[in-house]
Amino acid sequence: MVFSINNLFNNFYFSSEVVELVKPSYSIDSPGEKVLLLGNEAIARGALEAGVRMVAGYPGTPATEIVETIAKMTKHFPEIYVEWSINEKVGFETAFGGSMSGLRSAAVLKHVGLNVALDPFVTACYAGARGGFVLIEADDPNCYSSQNEQDNRNIAKHALCPIFEPSNVHEAKEMTKYAFDFSERLKTVVMLRSTTRLSHSRGDVTLGAIRFHETKGKFDHDKERWTFLPVNARIYRKIMLERFKKIEEEVNNVPFNKVQLNKNSKVGIIAPGLPFAYVIDYLKENQLENEISYLKLATSFPPPRKLIVNFIKNLDHVLVVEELEPFIEEYLHIFAKEVNPDLRIIGKELLPRNGELTPHLVEIAMNTFLNRKAPNHPAEGRNGIQSPPRPPVLCAGCPHRACFYALKGAEKKFGAKFIYSSDIGCYTLGFYPPLETIEACLCMGASIGMAHGLSKSGEESPIFAILGDSTFFHSGIPALANLVYNKSTVNVLVLDNLSTAMTGFQPHPGTGILITGEQGKRILIEDVAKGLGVKFIRVFDPYDLKSTIDVLIEAINYTDGPTLLISRQNCSILDVRVKKKKGDKIDCYMVDTTKCNNCRICTSTFGCPAFFIDEETNEISIMRDLCSGCGVCDQICPENAIQRID
Ligand code: SF4
Ligand code: SF4
Missing domain, CATH: 3.30.70.20 (Alpha-Beta Plaits)
Structure with missing residues (x-):
């Protein structure tokens, strides 16, 4: 049986039912009170205290809770506008529009989301901010939930965008607030860089006062500043470079950069962001806090040259403790040439360039660097307990499993192996046994383009591009238009579970529900495809295996253009949760x-x-x-x- 849209629509619940709007500790106006917050909640609180008025982003672990927390705040602070945008580029542009109107605004995304938003980001850095504008982003060392572990400090450097890196949860709140002031004062876009460990750690936060700024934006009609015709771009390139010189000076005065100089010590440690927390823990635990010189870096780009030069000029050895790329280490080589050419700089010699730093890795590096014989703690943690390995798996009752199983059934019936390219979502787990379907995945939206390229290569096997409902809106639509335009015969299979399940069941245009739980305008995937000129469109329930196999075979036999197949069924986790809540x-x-x-x-x-x-x-x-x-x-x-x- 193939469901009609009306049947489906009437039988579905929407993610609004799981949006909780209770008064949480991060919303209370109680300066001086200490509360326990998640790193991402602390960042959201910092934005609230800074008087943020517009926030836009796209869900992506480890940054998702920042936007969700601000959305929950809107119950108590309705003057804040917050949205899930359809992708990071649109989210960035939306938030930047807020800054253009004079409002304090933030774009929020995960590290790879900045690749999607790179185009507006680089040019926005030419124009700079009007209302304080902070790009809040979270990197994911060790690829816990990402396709790569790119170090976005390099991207900020490419755009000449200053970076702030907090080293603990309380500082995440304070630094977010400071970043808005800095942005507004120097008219610059600012990046606040978190990482998975900080975003998902909990810590004590002392609340500050909530600032109330104007709630209505007013555009200034400064058209030379906002219109990047070549003639204006050349002017604003110069303005940006002048602005950057001021920023290079200013970062030496940022109070979150801290120097501890010990005149008797010829060795020093430099650590930006979260790794500093591991360094200071080590120094305290070994009673070395007052013996070793250290520099805590909050502004990794541009690095505070004066502070660093003053720090290294009398040292013999320095260890740079930073995650991923040797970003600060490379600057040190430049600075040391001028003031202390004999300085021995150690960084990636002792610490890995890949993966996440841990207290254990930092401890080993510090013991080696300081030539200490102290025993290293066990890698698995101070209590010696290691959590059991849990291989990733699709949940019980997951409709994606049913669809993958049907695809295998269709292969058998058709008598050939199919090719499957995938986007990023829960369904990428179809890679693993026993389903073993997915065999290519680059990034969101790429499933269709890769499948198209494969089909135009002369490959004769049936090809399926598999993506989710949220990724369809994120970046699947242009790729689908490209299939129609270029007369491709790829089968596009949207696994529609009516939520952005992988990042925590966020709503999207296909649900019609807004981040605040209010009703927005629902956009049906099949309507979009029809509008783009796709002729073969089928919507089916993957729990009905026989019908699903029949639809898949029908699609393979269709050769007059691309097909659009929508496998629509609730995410089982959300379904059970909602039923329990309703008492069903x-x-x-x-x-x-x-x-x-x-x-x-x-x-x-x-x-x-x-x-x-x-x-x-x-x-x-x-x-x-x-x-x-x-x-x-x-x-x-x-x-x-x-x-x-x-
Ligand atoms: S009914 Fe569904 S969820 Fe339950 S065991 Fe069978 S496949 Fe799993
Ligand atoms: S007969 Fe086979 S497929 Fe059916 S429940 Fe038993 S083991 Fe599973």
């Missing part, structure tokens, strides 16, 4: 052991994590707490041994 019954399935022949087809080819093998009986069973009642396994079992519990 959640269906559950069981294995009838009198019928089961232990063939293990259900576990070896489908792999729902609700299945387990009873160690005592060696029989297949279903965990009732995990089963979401999707009923797909019931369609797979050849013995009809899986049944719904009534």
